Amino acid sequence: MQAIKQIIDVENHTFSVVLPKDFTAKRVEVIILPSDPEDDIPQWHKDIIDKRLKDYKQNPEDVTDFDFFCDELEKENL
Structure with missing residues (x-):
């Protein structure tokens, strides 16, 4: 099954979808969900990023290149 996901702006209660040339289905199912960029990132992930940023600001010299x-990770996997 080929699936296509797009975020499309709605204007005047309408939108259009342009399908790739190699999309050959003759019938499709359309599910319309509101999309908010904030919804794309789970809260737990935002919390981790906030903590890492706070830690970095408190200790900017304590980061790893x-x-x-x-390189170190690759050495561990050999």
């Missing part, structure tokens, strides 16, 4: 972290 991303490339170094990836």
Whole structure:
């Protein structure tokens, strides 16, 4: 089954969906749900990000370089 998810702006109570050229279905099911960008991120994830940002602001020198972290993680998996 091929699925397409799009966030589309509604104007004057209408919207249109442009399907990819390789979409071949002759019948589709349409489910319309309101979309709020804030709903896309779960609260628990926002809480983690807020905590990490707070920790960083309190100790900006206490961070690990991303490339170094990836190298170390790769060494552990060998």
